[in-house]
Amino acid sequence: MTVTLADVAARAQVSPATVSRVLNGNYPVAAATRERVLKAVDELDYVLNGPASSLAAATSDLVGVLVNDIADPFFGIMASAVQAEIVGPGGRAGGERLAVVCNTGGLPERELTYLTLLQRQRAAAVVLTGGAVENEEHIAAVAAKLRRLTEAGTRVVLCGRPPVPDTDTVALTFDNRGGARQLTEHLLSLGHRRIGYVAGPEERTTTRHRLEGHREALAGAGGPTPDDLVVHGPYDRASGYTATRELLGRAPDLTALVAANDTVALGACAALREAGLRIPEDVSVAGFDDLPFSVDAVPALTTVRLPLSEAAARAGRIAMDREAAPEGGVDEVRGELMVRGSTGVPREA
Amino acid sequence: MTVTLADVAARAQVSPATVSRVLNGNYPVAAATRERVLKAVDELDYVLNGPASSLAAATSDLVGVLVNDIADPFFGIMASAVQAEIVGPGGRAGGERLAVVCNTGGLPERELTYLTLLQRQRAAAVVLTGGAVENEEHIAAVAAKLRRLTEAGTRVVLCGRPPVPDTDTVALTFDNRGGARQLTEHLLSLGHRRIGYVAGPEERTTTRHRLEGHREALAGAGGPTPDDLVVHGPYDRASGYTATRELLGRAPDLTALVAANDTVALGACAALREAGLRIPEDVSVAGFDDLPFSVDAVPALTTVRLPLSEAAARAGRIAMDREAAPEGGVDEVRGELMVRGSTGVPREA
DNA sequence: CTCTGGATAGAAAGCGCTTGCTATCGAGCC
DNA sequence: GGCTCGATAGCAAGCGCTTTCTATCCAGAG
CATH class of the missing domain: 1.10.260.40 (lambda repressor-like DNA-binding domains)
Structure with a gap:
């Protein structure tokens, strides 16, 4: 046959x-x-016959890319960059590898399932992108899995994710804390004092780091962060919308809003506009990530640009062993504050 | 070991x-x-050991999802929906399958490379999403590949892609032509006569169908489509921006602009705003797809909503044999015109 | 108490490919 | 001219799993 x-x-x-x-x-x-x-x-x-070949050679040409939400451009951009490096610059250069992106939906079980599936396929490398869930049990499970993978010869690279101790993995992290601090400092310098914060889902490293940066900035300015000005929710537009309505109810006097990311910020803008508030005259809004659509928002969104594409490409190259891993296996990638039209001087400043 | x-x-x-x-x-x-x-x-x-198992059983649990550009939410949304159906509703229900999304970058060679790679892995199913390149040679090559795949027992489903004759594939197509016609008719009914069109890349089915719908509407209103009011470019923001500047130069009198999709429309809006033109007072703008950010644009974008998620989910189910294929192997999914703030009555109407 | 048959478990033959080791063949060298 | 050695090609032993065909065991039937 x-x-x-x-x-x-x-x-x-x-x-x-x-x-x-x-x-x-x-x-x-x-x-x-x-x-x-x-x-x-x-x-x-x-x-x-791939399976036969992989079996005999004890290796495969599969490379896994794990993302939390493939429908979110944040991950789409990274996945795209990783994949481009893995397939090879020429499109098919080198030993044709199959770069596969796996959508975990941010669910711990799924993350493990995919990791097992990739282990089962004897993947050549795995790139994990995006924030990790901060749940002790899950962290331990993932660490164990990764250890097993690296032991089996699979190269593991983390991108935008904190390093996993005691593993042979390489981590490229984003300076979420520093970026968030800069962002809030920018708002403070404009004169804002009552700043709402729409955070990401709890138990997520990204969420925590960004929130910590925010708190650091406020602490630096002498004030603590009132708990009622922080609302958690998923990284999506709807969350920005509802959280903003909630915050507006709790603190009608706030003059600025920091969102967990740009998508959330967009939802926040919609809620503000609906409430008849002008941006930035009445309320300033800031996002995070600088996704492509942010510059087109009206007014353009002040945010922190993360070099997603560059970092992910680098992760891909490291996974393919085409670039040396950073000293110590960890490197922090900084963000850049992009001040645009959505933030301004507060009403009564 | x-x-x-x-x-x-x-x-x-x-x-x-x-x-x-x-x-x-x-x-x-x-x-x-x-x-x-x-x-x-x-x-x-x-x-x-996956390879060993696949070799012995002569099947694998890999399912491929081909997309043109994973960084584009249009594809991200579809990939996400397909994947959700493939992994199974419960997250790991059923025979754990590895849904892998492959990013072709819209390049014909890459598409074939991935198809070969999936064939090599004896994939259980393959879902191809998005418009196809209209190049005779490539179409024949893809058709041959798909035939080979189905013969080998791989189920092939097309989503948002025209059916491939003489193959055992199932196709779920989008009614791009009809949607585009409705959209332009909407503009015509508002009184617009000079309508610019920022089309997608040439040699793409999606591009052609949408453009044809546009032309049909204009023809229905008695006028042909002046060639100088149509500009082609990739499906990205930059294209919308440059094409709009170009169109503005060619026809300063245009009162409306139809973009190939929402992303392009966003770029067009930016260019218009930069030119000091108000939307929709001076120029109406319309997109296509109704991606999540479109409703948040200011003004909100008039567009044609495509049920991406639903269609892709269905494609996933058909690929998994959990839903019957449509009669005749082809089904057309209709879009829905979403009239929003970005379109209005022209200046001197 | 022996016989029949359903329910389980095992033996073994591959699945199609890779690769260490061996065989072959000339060419160059003393 | 016989010998050594480099360059090629072939042999054959797996890689780890699935599955057909058989063997075994015990319950119920006669």
Whole structure:
């Protein structure tokens, strides 16, 4: 039925071993023989049997990219960059690898399921993107899985995720704390004092770090962060919308709003507008990430730009061993404050 | 080194065959034995060897999802929906499958490369999303590949892509033409006559169909489509921006602008605003797809909503054989015109 | 108490490929 | 001219799992 290596070998009048070597190109084969084999491959329209090959060679050409939410451009951009590096610059350069992105939905179980699935497939490398869930049990489970993966020869790279102690993994983290601090400091410097904060989901490293940065900035300005000015919710537009309405109810006097990310900020803007408040005249709004649409918001969103594409590309290269891992296995990538139209001087400043 | 089925068998005091049967659950195994095996699996932390299993069973649990640009929410949303259906409603329900999304970048070669890679992995199913490149050679090559895939037992489903004749594939198409027609008719009914059109890349089915719908509407209103009011470009913000500047230069009198999709529309808005034109007072703008951010644009974008998530979920279910394929293997999904603030009556109407 | 048959478990033959080791063939060298 | 060595090609042993075919065991039937 299906064409096998043996068929090709028969047609090319060589042994299966030779065909295998031509296809893998890691053993000298006379030019004439190679030609003959390639011709046979072509004529028979032969396609290597991946599983058989992986089994025999004990490695596969699968590379996994785990993301929390593929529908979110934040992850889409990173996934795209990683994948581009993995397939190879030329589109198919080098040993064709299958870069597969796995959507965990931010669920701990799914993350583990995918990790197991990738382990099962003997993946060549795995890139984990985005914030991690901060749940002791889950962290331990993931660490164990990653240890097992690296032991089996799978290279593991984390991007935008805190390093996992006691593992052979490489981590490229984002300076969420520092970025958030800068952002809030910017607001403080404009004169804002009552600043609402729409945080991401609890138990997420990204959420915590950004919130900590915010608190640091406020603490630096002498004030604590009133708990009632912080509301948690998922990283989506709806959360920004509802949280803002909630905050507006709790503190009608706030003059600025910091959102967990740009998407949330957009929802916040919608809620403010609906409440008849102008941006930034009545309330300033700031986001995080600087996703492509942020510059097009009206007014353009003040935010912290994270070099998602660059960082992810680097992660991909490290995973492919085409770039050295950073000293110590960890490197922090900084964000850049982008001041735009959505933030301004408060009403009565 | 690594734990194998045999190790588990030894530990559980059973034969490898029994372990395999417990793991696959397709053969009666006494409860007590099953327990013993499962315990051994757990104690040894055994993970099935995917390649070996796929080789022996001649099938794999990989399902491929091809997208043109994973960084674009249009595809991210579809990928997410397909993946959710494939993994199973419960997160890990059923025979754990690995849904992998492959980013083709809209490049024909890459599309074929991924298809080959999936064929090589003996994928259980493949879902192709988004418009296809309209290049005869490429179409034939893809058709051949798909034929080969279906022959090998891989189920192939197209989502938002025209059916491929003479193949055993199922296609869920979007009514791009009809949606575009409605959109332009809406503009015409408002009184617009000079309408610019920022089209997608040439040689793409989506581009062509939307443009045809636009032309149909204009023809219905008695006028042809002046060629100089149509500009092609990629499906991104930058394209919308530059194309709009170009159009503004060519026809300063235009009162409305239709973009290939929402992202492009956003770029168009930016260019208009920069030119000092108000939306919709001076120029009306319309997009396509109704991506999440469109409702948050200011003014909110008039567009055609495509049920991306629903359609993709359905495609996923069909691929998993959990839903019957539509009659004839093809079904057209309609869009819905969403009239919002970005379109209005033209200046001198 | 022996016989029949359903329910389980095991033996073993691959699945298609990779790769260490061996065999072959000339060419260059003493 | 016989010998050594580099360059190629083939042999054959797996890689770890699935599955067909058989063997075994025990309950109920006669």
